Amino acid sequence: MAAIGIDIGSTSAKAVVLDDGGTLVFKCIRPTGWSSAEAADGLRGELASAGFDPAGHACVATGYGRLNVPYAGKLVTEITCHARGAAYLFGEGPFTVIDIGGQDTKIISVAGGRVSDFIMNDKCSAGTGRFLEIMANSMGQSPAALIELARQGSGVSISSLCTVFAESEVISLIGQGKARADIAFGIVESIVDKVCAQCHRAGGSGPFYLTGGLCECPGLLEPLSRRLRSDVNTSPLGRYAGAIGAAVTAGTIGKG
Amino acid sequence: MADYRKMWEELGMDLESHDTLCAVLPVAFGDTYLSQENRPENMAFYDFVVSEIHGVRPSELIEHQKKGGKVLGTFCVYVPDEVAVAAGAVVTGLCGGSQFWVPGGEKVLPKNTCSLIKASVGARLDRTCPFFRIADMYIGETTCDGKKKAWEILAEDVPVHVMDLPQMKRPQDYTKWADEIRIFIGVVEKLTGGKVTAESLGAAIRLINNKRRALARVYECRKSEVIPISGKDGLLMTQIAFFDDPARCAEMANKLADELEKRIKDGVSVFPKGTKRILLTGTPLAIPNWKLHHLIETSGAAVVCEEMCTGTRYFEHLVDESQTTLDGQVDALAARYMKNNCACFTPNTGRIDDILRLAREYKADGVINTNLKFCGLYDTESRSVMRALKDAGIPALNIETDYTDTDAEQLRTRIQAFLELLG
Amino acid sequence: MADPMPVTDYYVLFFSHTSGMALYEFVRQRGIRVRISPAPRAATSCCGMSLLVEQRELEAVKACIEVSGIEIDKIVLLPRQIDPMRHKFC
Numbered sequence: 001m002a003a004i005g006i007d008i009g010s011t012s013a014k015a016v017v018l019d020d021g022g023t024l025v026f027k028c029i030r031p032t033g034w035s036s037a038e039a040a041d042g043l044r045g046e047l048a049s050a051g052f053d054p055a056g057h058a059c060v061a062t063g064y065g066r067l068n069v070p071y072a073g074k075l076v077t078e079i080t081c082h083a084r085g086a087a088y089l090f091g092e093g094p095f096t097v098i099d100i101g102g103q104d105t106k107i108i109s110v111a112g113g114r115v116s117d118f119i120m121n122d123k124c125s126a127g128t129g130r131f132l133e134i135m136a137n138s139m140g141q142s143p144a145a146l147i148e149l150a151r152q153g154s155g156v157s158i159s160s161l162c163t164v165f166a167e168s169e170v171i172s173l174i175g176q177g178k179a180r181a182d183i184a185f186g187i188v189e190s191i192v193d194k195v196c197a198q199c200h201r202a203g204g205s206g207p208f209y210l211t212g213g214l215c216e217c218p219g220l221l222e223p224l225s226r227r228l229r230s231d232v233n234t235s236p237l238g239r240y241a242g243a244i245g246a247a248v249t250a251g252t253i254g255k256g
Numbered sequence: 257m258a259d260y261r262k263m264w265e266e267l268g269m270d271l272e273s274h275d276t277l278c279a280v281l282p283v284a285f286g287d288t289y290l291s292q293e294n295r296p297e298n299m300a301f302y303d304f305v306v307s308e309i310h311g312v313r314p315s316e317l318i319e320h321q322k323k324g325g326k327v328l329g330t331f332c333v334y335v336p337d338e339v340a341v342a343a344g345a346v347v348t349g350l351c352g353g354s355q356f357w358v359p360g361g362e363k364v365l366p367k368n369t370c371s372l373i374k375a376s377v378g379a380r381l382d383r384t385c386p387f388f389r390i391a392d393m394y395i396g397e398t399t400c401d402g403k404k405k406a407w408e409i410l411a412e413d414v415p416v417h418v419m420d421l422p423q424m425k426r427p428q429d430y431t432k433w434a435d436e437i438r439i440f441i442g443v444v445e446k447l448t449g450g451k452v453t454a455e456s457l458g459a460a461i462r463l464i465n466n467k468r469r470a471l472a473r474v475y476e477c478r479k480s481e482v483i484p485i486s487g488k489d490g491l492l493m494t495q496i497a498f499f500d501d502p503a504r505c506a507e508m509a510n511k512l513a514d515e516l517e518k519r520i521k522d523g524v525s526v527f528p529k530g531t532k533r534i535l536l537t538g539t540p541l542a543i544p545n546w547k548l549h550h551l552i553e554t555s556g557a558a559v560v561c562e563e564m565c566t567g568t569r570y571f572e573h574l575v576d577e578s579q580t581t582l583d584g585q586v587d588a589l590a591a592r593y594m595k596n597n598c599a600c601f602t603p604n605t606g607r608i609d610d611i612l613r614l615a616r617e618y619k620a621d622g623v624i625n626t627n628l629k630f631c632g633l634y635d636t637e638s639r640s641v642m643r644a645l646k647d648a649g650i651p652a653l654n655i656e657t658d659y660t661d662t663d664a665e666q667l668r669t670r671i672q673a674f675l676e677l678l679g
Numbered sequence: 680m681a682d683p684m685p686v687t688d689y690y691v692l693f694f695s696h697t698s699g700m701a702l703y704e705f706v707r708q709r710g711i712r713v714r715i716s717p718a719p720r721a722a723t724s725c726c727g728m729s730l731l732v733e734q735r736e737l738e739a740v741k742a743c744i745e746v747s748g749i750e751i752d753k754i755v756l757l758p759r760q761i762d763p764m765r766h767k768f769c
Contacts, residue, residue, distance in 0.1 A: 079669070116677075118670075120666070283765075285769075307727060
């Protein structure tokens, strides 16, 4: 029996299917939009058309919208799922997962394929995907394009940690005629600063793995790696880590 | 329904604002407490007290004042109730535990002040809590910078006496605290016109010790494998102990303990077998702050102990009852109160020892260390707490929060992830 | 499919907490399960205790009121007020 993992994040909703042997046989992603229930329903449709009706398989849901997945047999937090997903992708550990999510950033220490410790950012959005999204918006860019642009910039720093104040800071930098690449550099550095501070606070040790929607941006991996003085690796499947972890969990339930 | 409006009006309260609080309390209490199954019958008393929280006890305090008695308001477990009782005064706790009062405090305090101080100042200045109106004098202490400056603001509106708590535990600090207690005796005698004698102080020491023994009996039951009472209910008993008459408090806690001891014998637990046991450590949870307990216990774990001012710090250690002279009694008081381990002391390794001991005694599967946002002392100390727990192999989660509702879902995710980690 | 029947509860209100506690004791001694609850705002604009009575205990509680002669204000029927996942703290 195949195992299904659903991850309803604040920005995007993901589904993956692992077959009996643990091979990833299906994945899909769609924007969460304003309703996690609708996103969950959309994923169900995609799964069904691929021949994996959730009704016939073990299914675990995770992520901030996990309560809105009526067809999931069990709910597990994204912290546990990200750790299991990372262990699926990168091995048993020990290593540290940096998950920059839409709503929060998690630093998870993994050992023996399980969570050994974790921290999350507070209510504040500094250092999260949301922070980047708002800054990118104020510069008329997509987050990925902004990170790419930042690689050519230098010299600017954003001092406000508060998203609201940082946005006015960016707008005033635009007003001063600063180069767009330099402003982008300042924004990315601000996120990297905050994420690294969290890593240090967590006492996380390398190697580090980046998961979440931004995991394939070299413009984020490079500065993180430089500042952490350690390799920061990822996988093209990094954004599915939560869903993969959910499917891994579903698989263990299926086997009793 | 009983109408306390006249009493509140006479206390000079802002009835309209206060009514907002009256409207939300039943909802919060129902969701948190009445949603529980199979609660001990003796929790009925505490449900009654909450239902009449701004009515019954305030009326009793006013009756005491009508007979010429005085009421002292306190904010800290270092302030010795015994002295006030010996001089014929009644003590009531005044710590604010609701977000409702926070904006009132923010009118005069910096944003980066903890919610407890903001709420306490707000409750007084906005005139929205009868206890804050009734107290003839507030007794402050120097347990943090925020409080020290808050007393100055409150003193513009109400008489305040501040006790200078030492911040180290050298022999001279014990002497100094004994001196502070002697000064406090003078202040209370002057206020009440009563006299603190070896006889009256001895009786007060026994009274408050009996209250401590009764509270300790309930906590003793929480150590059992069979968990006869939820953490929420244990916390509620402790929170109300700060407001109640000490003799009645002991009587009710003893009744509750009788029932819990019987439940243990009969194997009656309020949680399924194998429920993870959590020791909660950190900053106090003043009534009606029930957020963390509720999130933990509706995520499938049980809070079995609070290493907090609203917990073990309130009742652990008794005052030596064998002293017969006033001087001997004051030294005994100083010795007992200085055994408390607050983060305002340096160093404060005794608190680490307490936490490790409590984790063992209460058979905790994990520790959640909580810090009220902007409490610099406990926040800084959380580093050594977390490290000691790690070294002892006890899983621990650190949570910083305040009185608002907005982080509830996020906290729930963290707590659930921590419980998943416990297996 | 029709909506399931909404769950309702009864709240017994009093003019004084003395009668409230007297009725609580009277009812409890007869093995009837009721709970002390702050009177919900939906039932009264006054603050104070009430007795929360579930549907199946209502007739027994009414009988207790009659037999004991304890004075009550009124009994109010409300949709269930308790929701542990509401996350509205005080």
